[in-house]
Amino acid sequence: MANSPTGDSVADRLIRVLATFTPTRTVQTASEIGRRAQLPRSTAHRFIGELVTAGLLERDEDKRIRVGMRLWELATRSSQALRLRQAAMPSMERVQQRIREHTQLAIEEQGTALFLERLSAPDSGANVTRVAGRLPLHASSSGLVLLAFGDRDLQESILAGPLPAVSAETITDPAVLRRKLAEVRQLGHAVAPGYVEGVSTGVAVPIRDETGTVIAALSMVLRREMPVGDALVELHRAAKEIETALGAPRG
Template sequence: MWHPADVANSPSGDSVTDRIVRVLETFTPTRTVQTASEVGRRAGLPSSTAHRVVSDLVSAGLLDRDGEGRLSVGLRLWELATRSSHALRVRQAAMPAMERVQARVREHTQLAILEQDEALFLERLSDPDAGANITRIAGRLPLHATSSGLVLLAFADSDVQERVLARPLRRLTSATPTDPATVRRKLAEVRSLGHAIAPGYIEEVSTGVAVPVRDRISGATAALSVVLPREAPTALALEELHRAAREVEAALAGDS
């Protein structure tokens, strides 16, 4: 039998594999291109080692090197990950429903899942005329500060809830709830209403509304959300989201 509890958390373990991940992690959304020396410096590797490792990764296709010798994460990596990752089936199943929501509520429509006690955003459709939005695809946000996160947390296992509430709750705006008791009340409300509304929790000027995509058990496999201007009415978005969630549930039940 497999116990998920014993996920070995080795703090200083460095194998070749770990180093590869560390190198890949030096590439961030804002810094997608750099030199091998830069990578080495950031990953804490001696120069000659960094160059060797980087050149290995390039020849394996995990990094790309452009004409000027600049590095970026390789497309092959994206291919491998996108072809096969389990969670992306959810994304596939949700896309048509998200497009419909986005066509009716021309703001930001998002799909998130619970990943390591954070909300991980799998997809986002944005109207060009809608306001800015810090959510990024493949980006993460804290559970207590987003409508998606609240939905995911409300229907998550109680040990996840306890773990999240035990940690300090980061304040992103003046409206972000940072008191565990407040969040607990909010979660109960989400469970009874079936959706979450987060006015100004991440950005003062916007309100997030989210609904769960439920599975057969008690949990939520994902959260669908819309980000609106702070004072906009939420009724239409909620209606569309609920319908979309049911569509996604049906689509997920459809395939094995």
């Protein structure tokens, strides 16, 4: 798979092709992939064929294309995200069983909150997040925790804007966001009423590694009318359990 005549590398084309798949667009035709990846038709069909041969993509009985199991296998080998998820799952399950609302695990990735896991009960309230989905850091409780405890360059980059509104109550003013981040650091958790959906409140706490660095956020999405106290108690307890499972010292 050599570089193309236009100068884009194999890596460039691979990233563009894989980026055409989303949580709601899991199967596509080769032509659709080529158009969305901005590849010439002949190049797209040849390149996709090579990826299918390599097992990174798969072709179904209708000749439509989906992400291949080989890509999943390679991506999860020695994955820090997988290790974090495995350490978090027992505690997440206990939290979800006790509170009976959406329980989520997120990390900061390329300036967004990337959700690694979500547990839900059949009667849980509204929630737009999904596994492998993303939200802006300023617009969710998980994102606020990751941003508040993130490095200064990340904070200033997000504060520089734009701060798009996900709902009518999302913080879009940099000065207000700066005060909110200071509040999160002081309290040790984030409460985000209506920031993503007007009917829900997000609550989140940090998860730290053995150096004390915040590496993830553990959150719940509650119905707007629910008190947040019990959820925060359970989340803080679970975060400590996860930190211990990851090898962080107690205390």
